[in-house]
Every structure is written in structure tokens, then in C-alpha cells.
Amino acid sequence: KQFKRLLITGAAGALGTVLRNNLRDYADILRLSDINAMGKAAPHEEIVQCDLADFDAVLSMVKDVDMIIHFGGIPVESDFHSIVHSNIVGSHNIYEAARKQGVKRVIYASSNHAIGFYKSTEVIDTEAMHRPDSFYGLSKCFVEDLGSYYYDKFKIESVNIRIGSCYAEPTDRRMLATWLSFDDLTQLIVKSLTTPRVGFAVIYGASNNDQQYWDNSKASFLGYAPKDNAGHYREIVLAKLPDTDPDHALYKFQGGNFAAAMPDDK
Ligand code: NAI
Numbered sequence: 012k013q014f015k016r017l018l019i020t021g022a023a024g025a026l027g028t029v030l031r032n033n034l035r036d037y038a039d040i041l042r043l044s045d046i047n048a049m050g051k052a053a054p055h056e057e058i059v060q061c062d063l064a065d066f067d068a069v070l071s072m073v074k075d076v077d078m079i080i081h082f083g084g085i086p087v088e089s090d091f092h093s094i095v096h097s098n099i100v101g102s103h104n105i106y107e108a109a110r111k112q113g114v115k116r117v118i119y120a121s122s123n124h125a126i127g128f129y130k131s132t133e134v135i136d137t138e139a140m141h142r143p144d145s146f147y148g149l150s151k152c153f154v155e156d157l158g159s160y161y162y163d164k165f166k167i168e169s170v171n172i173r174i175g176s177c178y179a180e181p182t183d184r185r186m187l188a189t190w191l192s193f194d195d196l197t198q199l200i201v202k203s204l205t206t207p208r209v210g211f212a213v214i215y216g217a218s219n220n221d222q223q224y225w226d227n228s229k230a231s232f233l234g235y236a237p238k239d240n241a242g243h244y245r246e247i248v249l250a251k252l253p254d255t256d257p258d259h260a261l262y263k264f265q266g267g268n269f270a271a272a273m274p275d276d277k
């Protein structure tokens with residue numbers, strides 16, 4: 012196995028559960044962390060249940076870990092203070108603990124909502140300026156910058172994966188461009204773990220979809236070659252959703268309903 016111990020945060024969540032299953036062959040031990048219960052530990056697993064905003068807990072959780080796969084946090088828009096607690100304070104604790112415990116690399120679940128206010132008619136690359144579409148998206152921008160700072164000052168490497176829509180199948184028209192299959196997510200994580208030098212890297216997490224909002228050419232050194240294609244689901248998706256108005260608010264911006272929603276919407 013390539014690693015002695017990998018830490019996965021957000022391990023009770025949807026994507027954390029996918030990674031818990033798919034990364035078991037890459038490390039002697041998977042250390043799993045979440046604020047919620049994660050079930051029983053298998054022989055190759057260690058379970059640490061804690062709040063990412065609790066620095067002392069995070070500091071001991073990160074001890075003796077080779078790399079951190081940081082997926083814990085609030086995954087949708089929420090009130091500013093909750094976002095600050097889980098996503099901003101929580102991620103700062105991860106980087107600061109990584110520095111104190113000598114961890115080499117953080118692989119971070121960033122999001123397309125860091126750039127959600129680009130129009131759906133545009134194609135942007137990994138150097139496009141941030142255009143967050145929500146407090147949630149702002150927290151993703153902040154944590155990408157944390158990664159940049161911790162690399163420049165302390166040489167802690169990071170891969171910041173701006174995940175599109177990672178689900179079993181694409182279920183709406185926007186996902187024909189933003190969908191990331193579970194297999195392609197797994198490939199992205201494995202490349203992020205095993206590429207010898209990554210520095211501070213940003214890459215979009217989308218499958219090999221016929222329709223693309225994002226250009227990963229500047230991250231080609233990671234060798235990510237997605238296999239799945241949302242285009243195979245096109246007929247099913249369009250049959251379910253006959254609305255084809257390209258100016259519909261949900262389809263106007265890359266961030267979809269995160270960009271369209273107003274803070275006081277119910
Ligand atoms: P999820 O909600 O299923 O998993 C997130 C996990 O983080 C949950 O189990 C939750 O208990 C945990 N968590 C939240 N606050 C915490 C805290 N303060 N301390 C400890 N644990 C805490 O969400 P999902 O979909 O699995 O997303 C995982 C990551 O991927 C998130 O960071 C999300 O922002 C990111 N992402 C997901 C996308 C998707 O399509 N599913 C798209 C873009 C980004």
C-alpha cells in the first residue's frame with residue numbers, strides 16, 4: 012500500500028462514504044472523521060468523531076497522518092455564522108494542525124460555487140478569478156486561499172478540487188455539464204494523492220461530459236482522465252425536464268440555483 016495512514020474528514024457524508032469504500036486499498040489505515048456517527052470501524056479503519064471547529068480535537072486527529080482528504084463541512088448555502096464555524100474555522104484548524112503535525116498534503120473538496128457567477132455560456136480555466144455565488148462559495152474561495160498561503164509559507168501542498176455535481180447520475184440539465192461520477196471522483200483523489208509534486212493546485216471535478224464549463228489544461232500534470240459522460244443520460248434528463256429556456260435563472264450561471272437564490276428565499 013502506498014500510504015501508512017490517510018485521514019478522510021466528512022466520512023459520514025455522501026462523498027466521504029464513497030471514499031471510505033474506494034480508498035481502502037491505498038493505505039494501511041484509513042482514519043475517518045466526522046461530527047456525526049460513522050458506524051463500526053473495520054480492522055483497517057480508525058474513527059474519530061469530533062467537530063472540525065474544535066482545534067485540540069483536530070490537532071490530535073491529524074497526528075501520524077500522511078495526507079488529509081478534507082471533505083467535512085456544510086455542503087450547501089447556510090447562515091454566515093454556521094459557514095464560518097464549520098467551513099472556515101474548521102478548515103483553518105485542518106491546515107494549522109497539518110503544519111504542527113508535519114502533514115505533507117491536503118486534498119480539499121472545493122466547489123464550483125467558488126466560481127458560480129460565471130455564465131453557463133463561458134468556459135473558464137483553473138486560473139479564472141473567483142466569483143463566489145453564496146456564503147458557501149465564499150468559504151470555498153477562502154479555503155483555496157488558505158491552501159495557497161500554507162504552501163507559499165510552509166510548503167504544505169494542496170489539491171483543491173472544484174467539484175461540480177457529484178452524484179450517482181446526472182438529474183437535471185445543468186448536470187449535463189457539471190456531473191462528476193463517483194468513479195471519476197475516486198480517480199481524481201487517487202491522482203491527487205499519488206502525483207509526486209503538486210505544489211498548490213486547482214482542478215475542476217467534472218466527468219468527461221459532452222458539455223463542459225471548465226478547462227483543466229493547466230492542471231494536466233495531475234494526469235486526470237475522466238471516463239464517464241453525462242451525455243449518456245441526456246435523453247432521460249431532458250425528458251424529465253422539458254424546460255429548455257436558456258435564460259432560466261437556474262441555467263444562466265454555472266452555479267445554478269446557488270447563484271439564483273436570494274438570502275431570504277425559503
Ligand atoms: P455531506 O453533507 O453528505 O457530507 C459532509 C459531512 O461533513 C457530513 O457528514 C457532516 O456531518 C460533516 N460536517 C459538517 N460540519 C462539520 C463539522 N463542523 N465538523 C465535523 N464534520 C462536519 O456532503 P457531501 O455531498 O458528501 O460533500 C462533501 C464535501 O464535498 C463538502 O465539503 C462539499 O462542500 C463538497 N462538495 C460536494 C459536492 C457534491 O456534488 N456532492 C459538490 C461540490 C463540493
Ligand code: 15L
Pocket residue numbers: 086087122123124174175176177189266267
Ligand atoms: C455543491 O457544492 C454542493 O455541495 C452540492 O450539494 C451540489 O449542489 C453541487 O455543488 C452542485 O453545484 O450541483
